[in-house]
Amino acid sequence: MSATPQELKQRIEANIPGAQAEVTGDGHHFSASVSAPAFKGLSRIAQHRLVYDVFGSEVGDRIHALSIQTKASESENES
Amino acid sequence: MSDNPMREAIKSAIDENPVILFMKGNPDQPACGFSARTVAVLQSLGQPFAAVDVLPDPRIRQELSALSNWPTIPQLFVDGELVGGHDIVMEMYQSGELHQALGLEAAPEEPAPEAQPAQAPPLSIENRI
Numbered sequence: 001m002s003a004t005p006q007e008l009k010q011r012i013e014a015n016i017p018g019a020q021a022e023v024t025g026d027g028h029h030f031s032a033s034v035s036a037p038a039f040k041g042l043s044r045i046a047q048h049r050l051v052y053d054v055f056g057s058e059v060g061d062r063i064h065a066l067s068i069q070t071k072a073s074e075s076e077n078e079s
Numbered sequence: 080m081s082d083n084p085m086r087e088a089i090k091s092a093i094d095e096n097p098v099i100l101f102m103k104g105n106p107d108q109p110a111c112g113f114s115a116r117t118v119a120v121l122q123s124l125g126q127p128f129a130a131v132d133v134l135p136d137p138r139i140r141q142e143l144s145a146l147s148n149w150p151t152i153p154q155l156f157v158d159g160e161l162v163g164g165h166d167i168v169m170e171m172y173q174s175g176e177l178h179q180a181l182g183l184e185a186a187p188e189e190p191a192p193e194a195q196p197a198q199a200p201p202l203s204i205e206n207r208i
Contacts, residue, residue, distance in 0.1 A: 044171075069170070
């Protein structure tokens with residue numbers, strides 16, 4: 001069963017507190033732009049790992065490729 | 080330790096090469112766009128690097144990802160540390176941080192180079208209008 005951008009967006013937002021995600025993709029190759037307060041103070045590597053960790057071994061398998069851009073947002077209540 | 084020779088070999092390669100890229104294919108013939116663009120960035124900086132093709136044996140990728148805790152290819156290591164995959168390398172290139180990480184001086188003034196297909200035929204246009 002192939003993945004959808006909507007599924008990836010929902011899983012990222014459900015698993016990273018306060019995260020907002022925009023995901024595009026064709027069912028195999030996806031691109032995710034994620035902002036979350038949880039990223040604050042973390043290196044890029046650590047930020048990207050948080051996103052990859054949502055999907056575990058699905059990355060490289062069911063989710064063939066996942067391109068990531070991360071940004072630390074100020075707070076969960078940011079309007 | 081010695082019961083996992085593949086992981087030991089990967090570890091040694093990372094320790095012994097100041098700049099090493101694990102990629103799909105080789106720098107002359109990358110087998111994936113992400114690997115190709117990462118190679119193109121390193122080459123545009125004039126940065127010599129070691130390269131390991133992960134495709135010939137699936138255990139290379141398996142052990143590399145277990146070691147680095149990073150699921151995708153390519154992976155760039157500098158001085159034994161994972162710098163990032165394609166997305167991070169591109170971001171760092173554009174911000175000038177990659178130069179710092181590699182110990183180079185000048186900051187880039189050009190956008191990221193387009194990856195060139197290895198065996199692209201030269202385009203010749205003859206205008207007879």
